[in-house]
Amino acid sequence: MSTITNHHDHGDFEYDQAWVQDQVRKIQQYIADNKASLLAIDESSSPRILDYACGHGTISLALLDAYPSATFRGLDNHPKQVERYNSEAQNALGNSQSRMWAKVGDLYEGSSKELDSDEWFNFDTIIMSMALHHVADPLQMLVNLKKRLKSGGTLVLVEWLGAKAHDHGKHGHQHDHSGAHSHQHAPADMIDAPGGQKIWPGFDESFFREVLTEAGFQKASIDVRVPGVTFTIPEELMQSFHKGVNELVFVKGVV
Numbered sequence: 001m002s003t004i005t006n007h008h009d010h011g012d013f014e015y016d017q018a019w020v021q022d023q024v025r026k027i028q029q030y031i032a033d034n035k036a037s038l039l040a041i042d043e044s045s046s047p048r049i050l051d052y053a054c055g056h057g058t059i060s061l062a063l064l065d066a067y068p069s070a071t072f073r074g075l076d077n078h079p080k081q082v083e084r085y086n087s088e089a090q091n092a093l094g095n096s097q098s099r100m101w102a103k104v105g106d107l108y109e110g111s112s113k114e115l116d117s118d119e120w121f122n123f124d125t126i127i128m129s130m131a132l133h134h135v136a137d138p139l140q141m142l143v144n145l146k147k148r149l150k151s152g153g154t155l156v157l158v159e160w161l162g163a164k165a166h167d168h169g170k171h172g173h174q175h176d177h178s179g180a181h182s183h184q185h186a187p188a189d190m191i192d193a194p195g196g197q198k199i200w201p202g203f204d205e206s207f208f209r210e211v212l213t214e215a216g217f218q219k220a221s222i223d224v225r226v227p228g229v230t231f232t233i234p235e236e237l238m239q240s241f242h243k244g245v246n247e248l249v250f251v252k253g254v255v
Contacts, residue, residue: 017234019231019232019233019234022231022232023130023231023248024058026229026231026248027058027059027129027130027158027229027248028058028059028061028062030227030229030248030250031059031062031063031127031156031158031250032062032063032066034250035063035066038156038223038225038250038252039063039125039127039154039156039252040125040154040252040254041067041070041124041125041154042124043067043068043069043070044069045124046069046070046071047067047069047070047071047124047125048070048071048073048122048123048124048125049063049067049070049071049072049073049123049124049125049126049127050072050073050074050075050120050123050125050126050127050148051072051073051074051075051085051102051127051129052074052075052107052126052127052128052131052145053075053076053077053128053129053130053131053134054074054075054076054081054082054085054102055076055081055084055085055129056081056084056085056088057074057084057085057088057089057100057102058129059127059129060072060074060085060089060100061088061092064092064093064099064100070099071098071099071100072089072099072100072101073100073101073102073119073120073123074100074101074102074103075102075103075104075105075106075107075115076102076104076105077104077105077106078104079104082102082103082104085101085102086101086102089101089102105120107141107144107145107148108135108137108140108141108144120148121147121148121150122148122149122150122153123148123149123150123153124149124150124153124154125149125153125154125155125156126145126148126149126153126154126155126156127155127156127157127158128141128145128155128156128157128158129157129158130158130159130160132157132159132200132203133159133160133199133200133201133202133203134197134198134199134200135200136187136190136198137187138200138203138211139211139214139215142155142211142212142215142217143215143216146215146216146217146255149255150255151255152254152255153254153255154252154253154254154255155212155217155252155253155254155255156250156251156252157208157250157251157252158248158249158250158251159202159203159248159249159251160201160202160203160247160248160249161202161203161204161205161226161247161248161249162200162201162202162203162204203249205224205226205249208222208224208249208251209222209224212251212253215253216255217253217254217255218253218254218255221252221253221254222251222252222253223251223252223253224249224250224251225249225250225251225252226247226248226249226250227248227250228247229247229248229250230246230247230248231246231247231248232246233246
């Protein structure tokens with residue numbers, strides 16, 4: 001594993017905090033209310049959905065009833081989160097748990113034989129919620145996720161809306177000698193967060209348009225939404241976050 005925390009590599013304590021639960025509920029509500037335009041899922045085709053960095057399965061559970069013919073697969077690099085995801089699936093589905101289950105896995109660090117089977121490719125939709133800010137190289141993460149989508153498949157990201165990239169420190173826009181644009185981030189510029197984690201202090205709107213284009217998503221398909229969904233970070237945690245990080249951004253890109 002990388003020395004930089006990747007995604008959701010923490011225990012259950014965060015999920016039990018009131019401000020996190022409030023944030024989760026708001027994410028679930030926005031996605032449920034805007035699923036048709038944001039997810040672009042064709043229910044008639046028995047869609048396959050990957051809940052990446054799935055945690056307890058809050059995203060999968062929010063969509064389970066809306067897409068009764070869909071199958072949900074979860075991946076997370078934290079075994080306790082996967083155990084909880086599968087427990088929630090069993091509670092929701094009983095003997096029909098084959099529709100929703102997760103395993104321990106990490107697509108950021110590179111593929112493994114267990115994730116090389118057809119089951120982990122050609123997804124209609126991949127959703128990565130509140131996890132990209134843990135990843136040392138966001139561009140590489142998106143490139144890896146794109147490989148798992150079918151042609152025409154949709155990637156949906158949910159993240160903190162942060163300050164412009166130029167305000168984050170040394171990381172930001174870079175250009176190579178060929179003139180190609182490269183939106184790189186230096187891990188040294190990640191900030192300290194509770195629990196010894198390293199995180200990016202949110203991402204601005206232009207970051208998503210640039211990095212998704214660079215990762216190979218259709219430029220015309222990129223939809224960055226800042227719908228005014230806010231949350232409150234406890235005062236004692238504010239020093240660990242970039243000033244002004246209290247709003248969510250929802251992002252869509254199509255292969």
